Amino acid sequence: MVMLGEAGHYNDTDTGSHVWRMASYCAEIARACAWPADKLEAMELASVMHDVGKIGIPGSILxxxxxxxxxxxxxxETHTTIGYSILSKSNTPLFEMAATVALYHHEKCNGTGYPKGLKGDEIPESAAIVAVADVFDALTMVRPYKEPWPVDRAIEEIRKGAGTHFSPYIVERFFKSIDSIIQIKQAWDDKENAADG
Ligand SMILES: [Fe+2]
Ligand SMILES: [Fe+2]
Structure with missing residues (x-):
């Protein structure tokens, strides 16, 4: 499954560190949601595979x-349904969660997301967690074409998205785990700076 996570990002401008960092954020948010330990581990691995369906998207678009x-x-947008069809071939609890996350991680709380336009509690909690962690990491990470946002500004953006893009409950849990999330980010920044320098 680790290979699948990496494969989904081969074609992408995202760095490999994105999937691993946001996977750690997902586990922290799930912990703040009081998920049991075995599900935390599944959350971390399932989230790594969220964009695996990008394998099926032409490089010219990606x-x-x-x-x-x-x-x-x-x-x-079909990377969600493609990811689902790849990951739903196995029905272990881990792959069930991974397939759910792949399918629903672009749904929005107010029903304007894709592929189904689900609203609020219709969106599975695992996918709602990934939605927050994915955006937070996208905003704060370094990309060739943009400066990373300062953490404070990214946190504010997540707060503003509560109830429209994101589940208010998950945003509240994100804030509960913010110290651990910042620590994780710091550890990755240190590692990447060491690699650059
Ligand atoms: Fe995605
Ligand atoms: Fe992502």
């Missing part, structure tokens, strides 16, 4: 420098 046109967006 790596397009400019904005995607509406047709290209439609194709891009």
């Amino acid at each position: 790596r397009k420098p400019g904005k995607l046109d509406p047709e290209e967006w439609k194709t891009m």
Whole structure:
């Protein structure tokens, strides 16, 4: 499953560290939701595979420098259903969670997400956790084309998204685990700075 997680990002501009860092954030948020230990471990591994369906998206779309046109967006959105069809071939609890996360991690609390337009509690908690961790990491990580946002600004963005993009409950749990999340981020930053320097 680790290989699948890496594979999903081969085509992508995301770095491999994104999936591992956000997986640790997911586990911290799930811990703050009082999930049992075995499910925390599953959450961490399942979240690594959230974008595995990008294997099925043409590189010309994944790596397009400019904005995607509406047709290209439609194709891009299918990484959720492609990921689901790959991961739902196994029915172990881990892969069941991974398939759920792959399918629903772009749903939004107010029903404007994809692929199904689920609302609020219709969105499985595992996918709602990944949605928060994925955006937080995307905002704060270094990308070739953008400066990373300062942590405070990214935290504020998550807070503002409660009830529209994100589940208010999961945002509250994110804030409960913010000290651990910042520690995880710091450890990754130190590691990456050491590698660069
Ligand atoms: Fe995604
Ligand atoms: Fe991601």
